[in-house]
């Protein structure tokens with residue numbers, strides 16, 4: 001029987017982000033806070049700083065896929081890069097229910113704790129495989145790197161886990177010792193996915209992972225993402241400028257524009273009855 005605490009944990013968001021603000025640039029007296037740019041776009045006309053994320057709030061539940069859509073420059077990548085600690089945020093908080101009882105703002109944790117979160121609680125798949133893979137390591141070596149970082153040193157165990165993961169993403173085991181730089185774009189993305197899943201993180205962040213791939217290759221990667229979500233019950237944030245990708249994958253969708261969340265809801269609802277004029281434009285361009 002599921003205990004009352006477990007049941008409560010299931011219902012609580014796995015990840016809660018509150019008032020996340022991210023500014024690139026030093027800022028000046030005209031753009032100290034994002035609301036000072038109200039009425040204009042999110043770039044300061046005085047100093048050129050950009051408020052890439054403005055008061056972003058999101059909840060991510062166990063096992064769901066949350067899509068983030070918006071035009072180029074709307075702040076989607078800045079948001080996931082901030083969550084993965086690739087970029088430092090300006091202000092805001094994020095908590096993970098399975099980390100310190102959801103009480104600690106992960107952005108305020110020490111570098112060591114942030115490494116722990118990156119290695120155990122989150123995986124990241126980048127648009128550019130060169131960001132997520134070491135191209136001069138074999139595919140198996142890339143997965144091994146992540147396992148070693150989380151404290152697994154037994155060579156046999158590492159090899160078994162790497163084979164299991166690569167098999168899961170449909171990389172032939174005969175190619176496990178090859179360098180991913182010799183792989184096709186779709187295969188590189190699949191190796192990145194296996195690396196990101198190495199330590200069974202409950203949260204996976206995917207940033208434009210099918211952009212630039214041929215349509216048939218894209219379809220295979222999208223199928224794989226769906227299969228992983230079904231089989232591993234991992235919660236995902238999927239960033240894409242392509243509403244078609246979001247429609248295929250996401251249970252819920254958040255629409256961003258100029259750093260702000262302009263609309264969010266069930267993906268079907270957003271597609272059928274978009275409320276914000278910007279979302280209406282996106283949806284109509286898909287039809």
Ligand SMILES: Nc1ncnc2c1ncn2[C@@H]1O[C@H](COP(=O)(O)OP(=O)(O)OP(=O)(O)O)[C@@H](O)[C@H]1O
Pocket residue numbers: 024025050051052070071072073074075076077078079208241
């Ligand atoms: N390292 C950086 N330095 C300065 N400005 C940046 C940096 N990274 C992003 N920006 C700016 O922040 C804003 C949001 O960019 P971001 O990459 O998050 O958008 P996006 O929605 O992911 O778009 P794209 O899909 O084109 O990457 C843009 O105005 C961008 O120019």
